Amino acid sequence: xxxxxxxxxxxxxxxxxxxxxxxxxxxxxxxxxxxxxxxxxxxxxxxxxxxxxxxxxxxxxxxxxxxxxxxxxxxxxxxxxxxxxxxxxxxxxxxxxxxxxxxxxxxxxxxxxxxxxxxxxxxxxxxxxxxxxxxxxxxxxxxxxxxxxxxxxxxxxxxxxxxxxxxxxxxxxxxxxxxxxxxxxxxxxxxxxxxxxxxxxxxxxxxxxxxxxxxxxxxxxxxxxxxxxxxxxxxxxxxxxxxxxxxxxxxxxxxxxxxxxxxxxxxxxxxxxxxxxxxxxxxxxxxxxxxxxxxxxxxx
Amino acid sequence: xxxxxxxxxxxxxxxxxxxxxxxxxxxxxxxxxxxxxxxxxxxxxxxxxxxxxxxxxxxxxxxxxxxxxxxxxxxxxxxxxxxxxxxxxxxxxxxxxxxxxxxxxxxxxxxxxxxxxxxxxxxxxxxxxxxxxxxxxxxxxxxxxxxxxxxxxxxxxxxxxxxxxxxxxxxxxxxxxxxxxxxxxxxxxxxxxxxxxxxxxxxxxxxxxxxxxxxxxxxxxxxxxxxxxxxxxxxxxxxxxxxxxxxxxxxxxxxxxxxxxxxxxxxxxxxxxxxxxxxxxxxxxxxxxxxxxx
Numbered sequence: 105x106x107x108x109x110x111x112x113x114x115x116x117x118x119x120x121x122x123x124x125x126x127x128x129x130x131x132x133x134x135x136x137x138x139x140x141x142x143x144x145x146x147x148x149x150x151x152x153x154x155x156x157x158x159x160x161x162x163x164x165x166x167x168x169x170x171x172x173x174x175x176x177x178x179x180x181x182x183x184x185x186x187x188x189x190x191x192x193x194x195x196x197x198x199x200x201x202x203x204x205x206x207x208x209x210x211x212x213x214x215x216x217x218x219x220x221x222x223x224x225x226x227x228x229x230x231x232x233x234x235x236x237x238x239x240x241x242x243x244x245x246x247x248x249x250x251x252x253x254x255x256x257x258x259x260x261x262x263x264x265x266x267x268x269x270x271x272x273x274x275x276x277x278x279x280x281x282x283x284x285x286x287x288x289x290x291x292x293x294x295x296x297x298x299x300x301x302x303x304x305x306x307x308x309x310x311x312x313x314x315x316x317x318x319x320x321x322x323x324x325x326x327x328x329x330x331x332x333x334x335x336x337x338x339x340x341x342x343x344x345x346x347x348x349x350x351x352x353x354x355x356x357x358x359x360x361x362x363x364x365x366x367x368x369x370x371x372x373x374x375x376x377x378x379x380x381x382x383x384x385x386x387x388x389x390x391x392x393x394x395x396x397x398x399x400x401x402x403x404x
Numbered sequence: 405x406x407x408x409x410x411x412x413x414x415x416x417x418x419x420x421x422x423x424x425x426x427x428x429x430x431x432x433x434x435x436x437x438x439x440x441x442x443x444x445x446x447x448x449x450x451x452x453x454x455x456x457x458x459x460x461x462x463x464x465x466x467x468x469x470x471x472x473x474x475x476x477x478x479x480x481x482x483x484x485x486x487x488x489x490x491x492x493x494x495x496x497x498x499x500x501x502x503x504x505x506x507x508x509x510x511x512x513x514x515x516x517x518x519x520x521x522x523x524x525x526x527x528x529x530x531x532x533x534x535x536x537x538x539x540x541x542x543x544x545x546x547x548x549x550x551x552x553x554x555x556x557x558x559x560x561x562x563x564x565x566x567x568x569x570x571x572x573x574x575x576x577x578x579x580x581x582x583x584x585x586x587x588x589x590x591x592x593x594x595x596x597x598x599x600x601x602x603x604x605x606x607x608x609x610x611x612x613x614x615x616x617x618x619x620x621x622x623x624x625x626x627x628x629x630x631x632x633x634x635x636x637x638x639x640x641x642x643x644x645x646x647x648x649x650x651x652x653x654x655x656x657x658x659x660x661x662x663x664x665x666x667x668x669x670x671x672x673x674x675x676x677x678x679x680x681x682x683x684x685x686x687x688x689x690x691x692x693x694x695x696x697x698x
Contacts, residue, residue: 184683193441197633205675350520360509365492
């Protein structure tokens with residue numbers, strides 16, 4: 105139906121969505137910013153690559169392994185930094201350091217083949233496989249958000265002190281959300297490794313982490329569908345425009361500042377795109393009353 | 405173990421630690437008054453290394469003039485970043501997270517703008533002092549390093565005097581404790597914040613140029629400007645003495661790790677130190693126990 109190029113772009117959209125959905129649960133629902141998520145993606149990518157190439161295990165074992173190692177790493181980073189209810193900046197800067205440290209480790213380890221990276225990986229990230237994984241991740245995320253864990257996360261984001269007064273363990277809630285997002289990042293990384301079929305440490309630099317956070321912010325913090333759509337937009341625009349890579353990043357930076365200054369709730373804010381929402385929108389447009397979709401506009 | 409090697413390592417650590425301190429002070433100063441992580445600061449430092457480079461090569465300025473040009477230019481840039489990216493958020497009373505993301509966007513913008521216009525080359529400064537060294541107890545100290553250390557100490561001393569003794573300094577400190585009450589007492593918050601960004605920019609001008617002299621000027625200096633943030637967290641965010649000590653400690657520890665343990669994993673060790681300090685003292689070494697303002 106489509107050419108392999110279009111399938112490729114769709115696959116990129118899908119695995120970026122998997123990574124970004126996890127980050128949306130963390131950043132959007134607990135209000136903490138991570139600038140080291142590329143490191144979790146890297147851990148997932150390398151774990152899966154080593155499991156399938158060196159140990160010749162099947163792909164799904166690699167994906168599970170990637171999820172486990174990324175999750176474990178997130179606990180190691182998260183515990184000391186989230187433990188004291190300090191300002192979130194301590195956490196953000198630690199993740200920044202974590203990202204750098206991870207790159208240095210990957211560049212110097214024997215098993216990761218240093219800066220040269222690992223090539224010749226199996227072509228397992230078929231669009232249908234990725235789609236199935238994406239659907240599973242989205243389904244789990246939706247359930248997570250609407251479970252008591254999700255509601256606890258929202259209450260912590262809105263007011264940590266009030267949440268604690270209501271008997272919520274703030275550290276545990278944040279750590280759980282971080283674990284969830286790291287697992288998603290690990291899975292995304294595993295798919296990424298077997299889609300590109302070659303990985304090296306310079307693919308997982310801090311700019312990449314910033315980009316993931318930028319997608320979540322642009323999509324709207326506190327939304328799941330928003331960041332997914334933003335992930336697709338951010339992936340497809342450079343494909344369509346085919347401009348020089350640096351100017352694309354210049355534009356990203358400017359857009360990010362503009363979003364914060366002009367519309368800090370992101371493209372979709374706290375709203376979700378649902379089938380019912382679409383139906384309501386169509387009905388409203390038919391009635392020629394051009395008011396925005398339902399939901400309270402929350403500016404800050 | 406040779407004592408001279410130990411002493412040499414200490415001096416090397418001090419030289420780089422001094423630059424880390426300067427960066428951390430500029431970053432911490434903004435943090436103490438606006439309560440957010442100014443991630444655009446790394447970009448400003450990177451611009452400073454280019455400003456110094458062009459001042460010396462194109463304008464043929466000597467090192468002092470270049471330093472002043474770099475400081476002035478970065479003060480303007482820093483003030484501009486505040487007016488464009490943070491001022492609108494401040495007027496709307498946005499939470500610190502929005503400031504931080506805006507700063508992040510600005511950092512991407514600055515770094516890639518330099519990438520796209522100047523390019524990813526390394527620019528080496530012209531030789532400033534001849535490659536001579538001074539002997540102190542058997543350890544060699546480069547003249548440039550000595551100059552950097554002395555200049556850093558003078559800059560920090562002037563800033564310290566300004567913050568602690570002058571009327572404007574008192575206004576800055578008052579605003580960093582409680583901006584609302586400071587405003588009620590007649591402090592013009594907008595001017596004070598602008599001034600803080602100007603001071604931070606000047607510090608970026610100094611540290612960026614010293615970094616450029618030491619490591620050459622190039623667009624993705626981010627890996628080294630990140631050290632400023634790490635140093636500030638080690639010392640305790642928002643504390644100026646903390647930023648100074650954090651920078652010096654980080655510099656010395658890095659020098660010792662590279663000499664005695666491993667040079668390839670140096671950055672991993674800096675990160676490990678950060679984690680260990682947060683485990684022992686969650687607020688950093690000199691940090692006030694600052695909870696997020698609700």
